[in-house]
Amino acid sequence: MGAGHAHVLYRDTPSRVHRLAPEVKIAAMVLFTVAVVATPREAFWAFGGYALLVAVVAALARVGPRWLLLRATIEVPFVLFAVALPFLGAGPRTEFVGLSLSVDGLHGAWNIVAKGTLGVLASLLLAATTTTRDLIVGLDRLRCPQIITQIATFMLRYLDVLVGEARRMRVARISRGDDPRFLWQLRGFAAGVGALFLRAFERGERVYLAMLSRGYTGRMPAVWQGAGAATAGQWVAAATVPLAAVAIAATAVVLT
DSSP states (O other): OOGGGOOTTOOOOOOHHHHSOHHHHHHHHHHHHHHHHHSOTTOHHHHHHHHHHHHHHHHHHTOOHHHHHHHGGGGHHHHHHHHHHHHHOOSSEEEETTEEEEHHHHHHHHHHHHHHHHHHHHHHHHHHHSOHHHHHHHHHHTTOOHHHHHHHHHHHHHHHHHHHHHHHHHHHHHHTTOOTTSGGGHHHHHHHHHHHHHHHHHHHHHHHHHHHHTTOOSSOOHHHHHTTOOOHHHHHHHHHHHHHHHHHHHHHHHHO
16 A cells, blocks of 8 residues: 555646545545536536636646546547437437437437536546545545445555466466467466456455454554544635535526
8 A cells, every 4th residue: 555556647746636635535526526417407507617616626736638638538438429319319309500409319418428527527636636545545534334445455455466467377378379369269368367366366365364363453544544634624625616516506406
């Protein structure tokens, strides 16, 4: 769980957002996303307000728009699905440049693209300003179920080990004449995946028993809980964005 386990989305840039405790950033992101999802799709102006809030947080976190937009392309499959809705939707239709489009489909496509994009951008900002270790610590401080934090902790700690093991197994297969580019080598690949699973399972059992013998109780070490815990000022500062989003959502519900 050392510093070497920083994920690829984290940007090590000093900023006010980076200095916030992880639990307040997680809570703010979740509440912001809930407010966005609860907004009626017909309230177009509200999504502009949400985009402005995201832009303000990105500026405070020193995360450039190009970095965000490049990594937001992960939602492209959902955008492609949304593009098909105006053509496949039922109900009243409208004409646009010679195409007959469903009104409900247009609203549904807008709903998916707008809310999905805002959710992805909010998640990227959280990942860009919080290390993986701090994310797990924040979830633990928010009393996330122990089974989730335990799985995430072990995954983070041993993901590099498993990747290295898989790479060594692949090199060993290739050195024995195996060529994974051909379909008839699929059986060998499947056998390698099974062997890797068994090795990971056995190693996980040994590590878990060793941790139990050293007093592991299923929760993060006590030193993690106290150091860097959120202050009242941090909670107030982090609450400004989600509270503004909630106000926008409530206004949109009333006006729609």
